[in-house]
Amino acid sequence: MASSSSIHVAVIGAGIVGAAAAHFLAAAGARVTLLDASGPAAGATGASDGAVSVASKRPGPMMDLARHARAFYVRSERDGLFRGLFHRRSTFLVARTAIEADLVAQHGADLAAVGERVVEISRTALLDRIPGLGASVCAALEIPDDGHALGYEITERLLHKSGVSIRRNAPVSEIVMRAGRVGGVAIRNELLAADAVLVAAGIGSAPLLGLGEILIPRKGQMVVTDRASTAGPAIDGHLMAASYLAAKRGIVRDNAHIGLVIDPLMTGQFLIGGSREDHRSDHATDAVTIAAILREALDLYPPLAGRRVLRSFAGVRTASRDGLPIVGLHPYREGVVIATGFEGDGICLGPFMGACAARLLLGEKPETDLSALSPQRFARVEAHA
Ligand SMILES: Cc1cc2nc3c(=O)[nH]c(=O)nc-3n(C[C@H](O)[C@H](O)[C@H](O)COP(=O)(O)OP(=O)(O)OC[C@H]3O[C@@H](n4cnc5c(N)ncnc54)[C@H](O)[C@@H]3O)c2cc1C
Incomplete structure (x- = not known):
């Protein structure tokens, strides 16, 4: 992967996950193009409750991840990023x-x-x-x-603080591969070249990744x-x-x-x-x-x-299908990272998962073990579909 100062990442989806990834990528020096079929928080992020809750999580990876994710909110509130937006209760x-x-x-x-x-x-x-x-x-x-935060406010804050420019009304129809690795994304008749791509498009990730069954x-x-x-x-x-x-x-x-x-x-x-x-x-x-x-x-x-x-x-x-988010490197499309499937937990998990996805895109290790969320677990299914 190219160094963070020269890499250009196309992030598909300006929900809480895409916005967080874009924010942390930009903070690491990457050039980011954030694309949304509509606009920021137009998907689940803008039509949800905002429980940042460990109490609600299934035992296992979700409960563990939620503890990391809630601690991330607490830290971000303290360091100013989420000041005034995250409330303990x-x-x-x-x-x-x-x-x-x-x-x-x-x-x-x-x-x-x-x-x-x-x-x-x-x-x-x-x-x-x-x-x-x-x-x-x-x-x-x-x-x-536990705590509470409104998804659209967090998204707005992440975008505002990062200065990342967002392309609205930019529906990505295809992830374009070139010589075995990602070359960019197609938006209507345009090809946007990129060194790496994050798919954080909520339910819109299904057609982009062929995950309609999953x-x-x-x-x-x-x-x-x-x-x-x-x-x-x-x-x-x-x-x-x-x-x-x-x-x-x-x-x-x-x-x-x-x-x-x-x-x-x-x-x-x-x-x-x-x-x-x-x-x-x-x-x-x-x-x-x-x-x-x-x-x-x-x-x-x-x-x-x-x-x-x-x-x-x-x-x-x-x-x-198995109730866990899908976060990690695409199993066989080099340069593509996936972060989707957050069901009713993405306001809680979203900022932390976006930060983890940013690290994966930069070729770094995420802050916690994400192996339970790996897209690899569905790869065999998809390959045989
Ligand atoms: C009723 C309800 C209540 C909820 N309550 C909570 C709660 O209390 N606590 C909690 O943690 N979570 C809650 N959630 C879940 C949470 O809202 C989601 O998990 C989270 O918002 C997912 O964020 P995301 O960024 O992955 O996806 P989204 O917010 O769905 O964002 C995806 C973005 O991708 C864009 N997009 C899609 N396809 C394309 C394409 N082809 N090209 C370009 N852009 C595209 C969309 O326009 C959208 O803006 C709730 C959800 C609902 C519906």
Whole structure:
């Protein structure tokens, strides 16, 4: 690979992952062209919640990576890059049945096993923290070290601080290979020459990489309320129902298409979500799904009945077939790095993963072991497809 001062990298996708990679590439002296079919944060990054949460992660590589990624936010807040955009706050994992209580307890044990602080909290103590909590809540754990950031604000900050210029309305149709290694990308009738290419195009990565069988769109609908407070978050933490954990841990339930979270935003509003609709890549919201989300939310936190619903929206997560992101060197296209498949975790993981992808593009070792995410694990499948 060329030295970082002379290398030209084409980054496909100006979501949180592409923006972070572009930022850290530019900081290392690379020349970067950031391309987006639409504009910054036009994909999932601009239509999501912003839980920077270890509490929500499946045990294994995701939980480990989320701990690195959250620490990266904490560092970046401290050193100024994310100042004012990342906010520490607790996640409360809440159960409403005995089966859910078992699941929450198991999850708490898994979190504690990786060194995460986990605090058991009685219903009475939780009611003191969150007055009005639903009568059905029977058990809860507090994970005190989580946080929150809005994906589009982080993306904007990364781009602003790096000075990387972005080409909007630039849909890449092909990665062009020359004599066995990458030569650039095709945008409509234009060939943009590049020494290396990062594919960070969310669900748009599937056609570019021939991963239609491996990456699936998973739509999520969410609701935004009016302000319940004019002095910061209306409640003292993020409420995450066991239904969300069950979805993350691959446990199928009756209402598996809803993983309930109630997120108190800095604005005093609530962000409530969300549905998990596989193979749906449209952005429509519908009354049946929104009603189901609100029914669950009212059961968990009845004071929401006094709020006005300002709007609903939908975003599209990019899920991989085995539930792990795909990050690493392309198995047989030299000079191409992939960073996609972040499903409902890319706001948490995105900045750290973008920084790791930048290092891979520069021929350096990433800050942590990414072997569990290697694209190589699908290479055999793709080669035989
Ligand atoms: C409802 C919902 C709630 C969520 N809540 C959370 C949460 O609480 N915490 C969390 O960590 N994560 C959450 N997520 C997940 C998170 O939003 C995503 O994982 C993350 O935004 C993915 O970022 P990305 O940069 O990989 O992709 P994207 O943000 O999708 O960006 C991809 C970009 O690539 C561009 N593109 C696509 N194809 C091409 C092409 N051919 N040429 C050029 N450009 C192209 C698109 O226009 C887009 O701008 C949520 C997602 C949804 C939908």
